[in-house]
Amino acid sequence: MSRNSESPPCVAVSGLHLGENAQPGPGVIRSLREGIPGVRIVGLAYDALDSSLFMPGLLDDAFLMPYPSVTPETCLERLLEIRDETGINVLIPCLDVELPVLLRLETRLREAGIALALPAAAALARRSKPRLMDLAADTGVATPATRTLLAVQDLEAAARAYGWPLVVKGPFYEAEVVRGPVEAAAAFHKLSAKWGLPLLAQQFVAGEEFDVIALGDGLGGVHGPVGMRKTLVTRLGKAWAAVTVADEELMETARRVVSALRWRGGCEVEMLRSSTDGRLYLIEFNPRFPAWVYLATAAGCNLPLGLVCLAQNRALPPYPAPRAGVCFVRHAVEAIGDLSDMESLMTLGRMRPRPAAAEEEAHGPARV
Amino acid sequence: MARPAYEKPTLVRNTIGLMNKAGRRADLDEESSLDGIPVTKLCAEFGSPLFVFSERRLRAKIQEAKDALARRHPKATLCWSYKTNYLDAICAVHHQEGSLAEVVSGMEYEKARRLGVPGDRIVFNGPAKTRTELERAVQERAIVHADHMEEICLLERIAAERGERPTVGLRVSLDAGVHPRWDRFGFNLESGQALQAARRIARGGRLNLGGLHTHIGTFITEPAAYGRSAATLAAFAGAVEKDTGARPTHLDLGGGYASTNTLGSQYHSGALAPTFAEYAEAIGSALVDAGDGTTPLLPLLVEAGRTLVDDCGTLLATVLSVKRLGDGRRAIVIDAGVNLLFTAWWYRLNVVPARNTGGFIEETVVYGPLCMNIDCIRESVALPDLKPGDRLSISPVGAYCVTQSMQFIHLRPACVMIDPRGRAHVIRRAEVLEDLTGPERLPEYLRLEGMREPGAVRRPAETGPARRD
Amino acid sequence: MSRTDFDPSALRALAISETGFVFDPRTGHSYSVNGTGLAVLSGLREGLDLPGIARRLYEQFEVEDATVEEDVALFAQRMRDFGLGVRPGTAG
Known part of the structure; x- marks a missing residue:
C-alpha cells in the first residue's frame, strides 16, 4: 500500500x-x-x-x-x-x-x-468573511469596512456609515451592489432567504480586481505568488480569461496576508485596486487553489507540485518570479x-x- | 441453494445531484446494540417505542466538561439545565457528579428539592417566577437571577416582609454577534437597563447584588461567541463595581452549547460541532484577558444542557408500514412521531435500521403514527427496504425530547437507562390510560351508561341541560 | 401480443444490466432497480402478465409477507409514471 x-x-x-x-x-x-x-x-x-x-x-x-x-x-x-x-x-x-x-x-x-497539507483550523476561521476586517487590520492591509447584518433594520446604520452604493454579501457566497434602501432591502431578503443570516454589509470600493495565487508552508513562508487580472468574467464573476501581472505591491500585500495566517497549503487572495485612492483592498481569501491554478504553472510556478512536496514533507522546488503577460482563455469541450x-x-x-x-x-x- | 430474500421491487430514476451511490449510502450505518444490549432485546423487554439513555456516556460527558472548565478557570461550576431533561435518574447522575441544578420554574425547583438538592445548590432563572416561588427561593438561599424590574420590586417587598437582605443577581442580554439576538430575557446591557437594575439592587438598601448572568442563544456552534459574551459580561461586572461599589458574586455564562445533532439549516454534519473544551477555552481565555492579572477572577457558572445529554439518548422505534406516496416516493410509518420527537422540527435526526438488511438504498420519508399531516420525522433519509416490525434507532434525542413529549393521540413510552455495567433500568415506566384520565373529572350528567351495549344507546338523562336535536 | 399495457418494442429497446442499471435509449434517462425490479422487467420483456410475474417472484425469492401482487402493480405504475416501457405519449 x-x-x-x-x-x-x-x-x-x-x-x-x-x-x-x-x-x-x-x-x-x-x-x-x-x-x-x-x-x-x-x-x-x-x-x-x-x-x-x-x-x-x-x-x-x-x-x-x-x-x-x-x-x-x-x-x-x-x-x-x-x-x-x-x-x-x-x-x-x-x-x-x-x-x-x-x-x-x-x-x-x-x-x-x-x-x-491543510491550513490550521484557526487560520481557516481567521480568513472567513466576517473576520476579514480584523485580518486586514492585523496585517496593515486596507479592506472595505464591513459590518454584520442580523436584521433588515441594520442596513440603515450600515448605509449611514458607508454611504451608497453598498455591497450586501452572503455569509459564504454571493454579493450584490445596491444603490439605495429599497434595493438594499430587496438584496437583504433575497440573500438571507438563500444563505441564511447573518449577512454582511460592505463599503463599496470602485476599482479593478486582481487575484493572487500562492502556497503557504504553514510557518509563515509564502511561495511563488502569481498575480493576475481577469480579462473575461462569467455571469457569476468568475475568470474565463486572465493575464498574469507583475506588480510588486500586489505580491507583497498577498505575501503579508498569507504569511500572517501562517497558511499551510494553496490559497487565493482576491484584491481590488481602488480607482479613487489607488490603494489595494483585500476582498476575500479563498482557502484553496482557484480554478485558474494552471495559469500560474504556465507562468513558471507549479504550485500544486509544491503542495504535494509540502504534504510529503519534502523540500519545495525553487519558484522563480512568474512571467507577466501569460494569459489563458478557458475552452469548453464536450467530454x-x-x-x-x-x-x-x-x-x-x-x-x-x-x-x-x-x-x-x-x-x-x-x-x- | 437458498433463495434470495424478497424485497419490494424498486425503480429509481437517476437524476443529477442524486447520481451518487456513495452519497446515498452515506447515512446508513447500522446500530444494532446500545451499550452492549441488542436493540431487539431492549424492545422485546421494554416495548417500542423506547427511550434509552447511556449512563456511561452521560457521566463521561459531564466529566469531560468539568475537566475542561477546571483547566481554564479556577472557580468554575457546572449547572445542569433541568428543562433539557428532568427525568429524576438523569438529574441524579448530574448531581452525583457535582453539578448544581439550574431551574426556570417553580415546578422544576420543586423537582430538584424533592430529589434532595439543597436550595443553595439551585440556580433559579426564568422570566416567570411567582411570589410564592420567590419567597421559597429567598428562604432557601437559592441563587436567583432576576429577569425584570417587577421581579426586583417583588424581591424587595419579600425582603422587607421577612426582615432580611437576600442576594439577587441579574440576567443580562447582550450583543455577542449571534443571530437571532436574544433580548427578550433579562435587562439589556447596551441600552443601559442592566446598569440601572444593578444600581437599584446595590443602592436600594433591601437587596445585596448577586451574580451577573447571560444566555446568548441556543445551539451556538461558534465558541468565539462565548468568548465575546464572557468579555462583555466581565467588563460589565467591572463597570458595575466601579459605579455601585458592589462586586458581583459571580458570572454565569448560561447555556446554548451545541450537541452533535444537525440543524436542518446546517450543511455539514453535526459531528463537526465544537467540543465542550473549545467553548471552555473561549470563555476561560476571554475572562483571563478581561482581568487585570491581580484581582482574582469572579467565580464562574456554566449552564449546560443539550451538549451533555443529547448524545446520550436514543429512541428505538418500529416500522409499522412501508408505502409508496402518490408521487412515487417511498415512505415508512413508524410508531414514534413528533409527539415524542419535538426536536425533529429543527434537526435532521439520524434514523438508522437496527439490522443490516443489505437491500437497495432509497431516499425515504419517515412518518410518525399520528393521524396528523405534520407528523414527519425526516423528509428524506437514505434507507434500505424495510419491513413492518423492523426496529430503527433515532438519535441524538437525549435533549428536550422527553421533557417536551406529549400525550397526544398516543401515551408516552418507557424510558430506560443502561448503567455502566450494562444493565437496563426503567427510569420512567410506559404510561397507562389512568395517567391520562386520572386528573379528568366527568360531570355526572355526561355519564354514558347506556352505551355499554351496542344498539342500546339512550338519550342523556333529564338531569342534563336541555338539548335540541 | 403483450398481455400488459406495456409496449413490447419499447421494452426490448431498454438496455438492462445485471447490475440493476437500466437505460432507456429513447429518452436518455437511466434508472436503478433492485433484484426483484430486474425480475419484473425481464418478466415483462418475456410477455408475462403482472400476476404471472408475481408468481415468478414467489418462486425465485424467499417471500415472508404476501404483498407481492400489490408491489408488482406499484412497480408497473412507477414505470408508467416515468414513461418506461410504454409507447410515447402514454406515460402516466
Missing part, C-alpha cells in the same frame, strides 16, 4: 467539475502531470456528471465520494476503501466545504498513509462518456477514465 518515497506519488484530487462555477481539480491535475513524471491521479467526484470524469488522459482512476455533509467517520471509511483499491498516498482537497471534515481527519489520514461509465458509477461508485486520445488510438478519430 505505502510506496517507497522514490516512486511517484498517487494523488487523490477532488473539485472535478469544470462548469459554470469552475472547480480547481482539472488545473491542479494538469500541473501535477507536468511536474511529476509518472504521477498517478485518482479523481474524487461527487456526481456522476462531474466533467473531469470524462476528460481523456486526466484521471487514472475515479470514485464517487459521499457528500461532505456526512460524518467524518463515513468520509474516512470511503477514503480508506479508495486507498486500499488504488494506493493513494497524497490527498489534495479542492473544495471549501471539504476542509472542516478533513481537518477532523487529518491525523488519522496521515496515520493511514495519506499525506495532506465524451458512455453508458458503461454511467452504469459503473451508479452501481459501483467507480469508473475507469479514458487514457489520453494519443495513447488510446494513434490512428484515426477517437471512437466512443
